Amino acid sequence: MAEKSQSLWSDAWRRLRKNRIAMVCLGLVVLFTLLAVYGEIVYQVHELRDITPSYQHTDLDMQFQPPSAAHWMGTDGLGRDVMSRLIQGVTIAYKVGIITSLIAIPIGVFFGCIAGYFGGKVDDFVVWLYSTFASMPGLLFILAIAMVVGKGLLGIYLGIGLTTWVGICRLIRGEVMKHKEQTYVQAAKALGLGPARIIFKHILPNISHVIIVTFTLRFPAAVGTEVFLSFLGIGVQDQPSWGLMINNARMRLWQGMWWEMTFVTLAVFLLVLAFNLLGDALRDALDPRLND
Amino acid sequence: MTDQKTIIEVKDLHVHFGHGDELVKAVDGISFAIAHGETLALVGESGSGKSISALSLTKLAPRQSRYAGGEVLFGGRNLLALDDAALRRIRGRRISYIFQEPMVSFNPVFTIGWQIEEALKLHRKELDRKAETARLLELVHLPERLARAYPHQMSGGQLQRCMIAMALACSPELLVADEPTTALDVTVQREILNLLKELSGKVGLSTLMITHNLGIVSDLADRVCVMQKGRIVEEGPTRQVLDQPQHEYTKQLMAAVPRLKPVK
Amino acid sequence: MDHLLTVENLNVIYGKGADAVHAVKDVSFHIKPGEIFGLVGESGCGKSSLGKAVIGLNEVHSGTIRYNGAGVVGLKGRALREYREKVQMVFQDPYGSLNPRMKVGSAIVDVLSVHKIGADAAARRKIAADLFEAVGLNREWVWRYPHEFSGGQRQRICIARALSLNPDLVVADEPVSALDVSVQAEILQLLEELRASRGLAFLFVSHDLAVVRNLCDRVAVMFNGEIVEMGDVEDVIDNPQHDYTKKLLAAVPAF
Numbered sequence: 001m002a003e004k005s006q007s008l009w010s011d012a013w014r015r016l017r018k019n020r021i022a023m024v025c026l027g028l029v030v031l032f033t034l035l036a037v038y039g040e041i042v043y044q045v046h047e048l049r050d051i052t053p054s055y056q057h058t059d060l061d062m063q064f065q066p067p068s069a070a071h072w073m074g075t076d077g078l079g080r081d082v083m084s085r086l087i088q089g090v091t092i093a094y095k096v097g098i099i100t101s102l103i104a105i106p107i108g109v110f111f112g113c114i115a116g117y118f119g120g121k122v123d124d125f126v127v128w129l130y131s132t133f134a135s136m137p138g139l140l141f142i143l144a145i146a147m148v149v150g151k152g153l154l155g156i157y158l159g160i161g162l163t164t165w166v167g168i169c170r171l172i173r174g175e176v177m178k179h180k181e182q183t184y185v186q187a188a189k190a191l192g193l194g195p196a197r198i199i200f201k202h203i204l205p206n207i208s209h210v211i212i213v214t215f216t217l218r219f220p221a222a223v224g225t226e227v228f229l230s231f232l233g234i235g236v237q238d239q240p241s242w243g244l245m246i247n248n249a250r251m252r253l254w255q256g257m258w259w260e261m262t263f264v265t266l267a268v269f270l271l272v273l274a275f276n277l278l279g280d281a282l283r284d285a286l287d288p289r290l291n292d
Numbered sequence: 293m294t295d296q297k298t299i300i301e302v303k304d305l306h307v308h309f310g311h312g313d314e315l316v317k318a319v320d321g322i323s324f325a326i327a328h329g330e331t332l333a334l335v336g337e338s339g340s341g342k343s344i345s346a347l348s349l350t351k352l353a354p355r356q357s358r359y360a361g362g363e364v365l366f367g368g369r370n371l372l373a374l375d376d377a378a379l380r381r382i383r384g385r386r387i388s389y390i391f392q393e394p395m396v397s398f399n400p401v402f403t404i405g406w407q408i409e410e411a412l413k414l415h416r417k418e419l420d421r422k423a424e425t426a427r428l429l430e431l432v433h434l435p436e437r438l439a440r441a442y443p444h445q446m447s448g449g450q451l452q453r454c455m456i457a458m459a460l461a462c463s464p465e466l467l468v469a470d471e472p473t474t475a476l477d478v479t480v481q482r483e484i485l486n487l488l489k490e491l492s493g494k495v496g497l498s499t500l501m502i503t504h505n506l507g508i509v510s511d512l513a514d515r516v517c518v519m520q521k522g523r524i525v526e527e528g529p530t531r532q533v534l535d536q537p538q539h540e541y542t543k544q545l546m547a548a549v550p551r552l553k554p555v556k
Numbered sequence: 557m558d559h560l561l562t563v564e565n566l567n568v569i570y571g572k573g574a575d576a577v578h579a580v581k582d583v584s585f586h587i588k589p590g591e592i593f594g595l596v597g598e599s600g601c602g603k604s605s606l607g608k609a610v611i612g613l614n615e616v617h618s619g620t621i622r623y624n625g626a627g628v629v630g631l632k633g634r635a636l637r638e639y640r641e642k643v644q645m646v647f648q649d650p651y652g653s654l655n656p657r658m659k660v661g662s663a664i665v666d667v668l669s670v671h672k673i674g675a676d677a678a679a680r681r682k683i684a685a686d687l688f689e690a691v692g693l694n695r696e697w698v699w700r701y702p703h704e705f706s707g708g709q710r711q712r713i714c715i716a717r718a719l720s721l722n723p724d725l726v727v728a729d730e731p732v733s734a735l736d737v738s739v740q741a742e743i744l745q746l747l748e749e750l751r752a753s754r755g756l757a758f759l760f761v762s763h764d765l766a767v768v769r770n771l772c773d774r775v776a777v778m779f780n781g782e783i784v785e786m787g788d789v790e791d792v793i794d795n796p797q798h799d800y801t802k803k804l805l806a807a808v809p810a811f
Contacts, residue, residue, distance in 0.1 A: 183647045183648075183653035184653050184654055186653070187645065187647060187653045187654075187714070187717070188655075190644065191644070191667045191717070191720075192640035193666070193667070194670075197670065206656065286657070288703065289701070337737065338736050478763065479807045481807065481809070482808075485809065505809065507809030507810050509811065545737065545738065546811075548737040549811075550740075550741075550766040551766055551769075552765060552769055552810060
């Protein structure tokens, strides 16, 4: 008997590899990931040694230099190198995008699944819970958390993470409700499988595309929120973030200093595009009925 | 009751999907004709091309299909050569359709009466629509008060009657019924079959009946075409085909059908 | 106690108060080992509700269901799992009842591992392939997805999955009504064979009197939640007593 692999995920990977655009995007995502790791290491090393990293190095003689051989992406208003700050900013974008997703998606998926599957009182409770969260203005909630845990990244993670699970919870709840009526779920019940196994092994793979698409859409939104919070002064304080860079560059743009804005926007664009296209391709790869 | 006047004639019709290696000949050169007042049954299993054939008469087959050849002669014209505007004047007015799923064939937010009147408004502006709606409901043995009912308040059988009333609204020359009773229970199916029989006598309707059920064929059809893989493999008067099937496939099909009284 | 399954005065009620629907009213019947028992009626007569109640997918309002003499109503947890090893179900829709994102073999292996049948993964894969063979499918096909199969093949897969726990009774809810007649004949043939080779009993829920006439040993006719007539299939269908059975039989278009 041909011992082919058994899992949906290894099949999906096989299909994904055939998709050229997806592989380019995957390459980009890997590149950004490496930059993020590199940035984090650089940051930690400098923190440990208590020295000023090069990207924080100010040189007022070098203000607003356009791109050149020494500074490929030019310098900003304090004479700092835009490229090294941009690379450093990947770390923050990643942390915000991924850590908030790691908080929000499991919460949303868990509550969505149990509400959709069990219905009744469980559903009532979950709906009450997310309605309560949704009725609070998100920004106030984030501000409140920032007051408790202090300014900085932790506040952003918790703030964004704990307010944005509501959307995915609603989506997942609806999808699970739809799937639980399908005969294959009935059949699984009749075969004596327990609810946890049915939810997580049988239903979840069928709705994984919802989660993947949500994840890719969350990324730009989370970066956007970070930009906004940093602008308000409760976000990132002592590290270069894309939010802060865009905010600074914004004021100089009309004076013809285009480079900082251009490169940062380009970076955000590439990252978001790569995640979106990869997410789309992954969703297709996860559907065994397509492209075989 | 069958006279010799031919209502519609299909000549060597080909309908294809896809291209090259993935070319599917859904309908592969079929020909048949229906006389005035006659009921012709197209019978076959799923994938035989019977529904596509029926839809192709007025070019209603799915978008990705191509009419690769043949003619559909109706009222002296080849329908396959007509443009969309001309076909719209024929669909619903001179050739009406009823489908398998009465439950989803109505708009749930409007009353039945409103939807029948809508069909009248479209094609026959001169009539007193209220009176005509009442007449049509009576024709299919539904009480007039049901004109004020919404689709969800009615049973599947009642809705299929309304479908038939709507299809008859413009006194069509040809009724195409695509598995009209497949979704219904057998006692309800019996009522609908009786109604169709009665109507073809009363209104002099020509009917193209698409079905997989040989019992319905035997009950309703004057002639039958047995379809397999896009082709008509056997054609003839119903009794002759069912009593003395000639083609291997027809025999297989008949052998596969479970009988109420097992043939020893 | 030579009855495999005994149902007595069973009631199934959906909803509460004014909206309550009395789907199954005071139904009693039994199934012997190796017997094919037909349950016929039109939509809404309660036959599917009854089938699901037997397998524990529907809540029972009152009455008893005994399997080999032991009551099964209200079983939970481990006891319910053990009961479900013995009583299985095949559904009407062969397209919906297989998980589209799961290879058909994995679905069977999954069931086996939950019920701790087979020593290890390899043994379970072998059992799955053997089951495929038993229902007339190629054993190489175990690692395909549901969409790669035709309706008849899928119904065979569903039957293989139901057999994976080696049950004594299979509740088949309209298992052939979504299939073409020639495929339908093959599946009915398969059910006959399984009864002969494994001594399986079936509760065969159907609206098709002709199918029931050809397959079943005994039959119960349901109308409005009640069994109006029950007996050997020859007696009931060739010589119906109740008015409703007569009406039902008269309605079938014959040729």
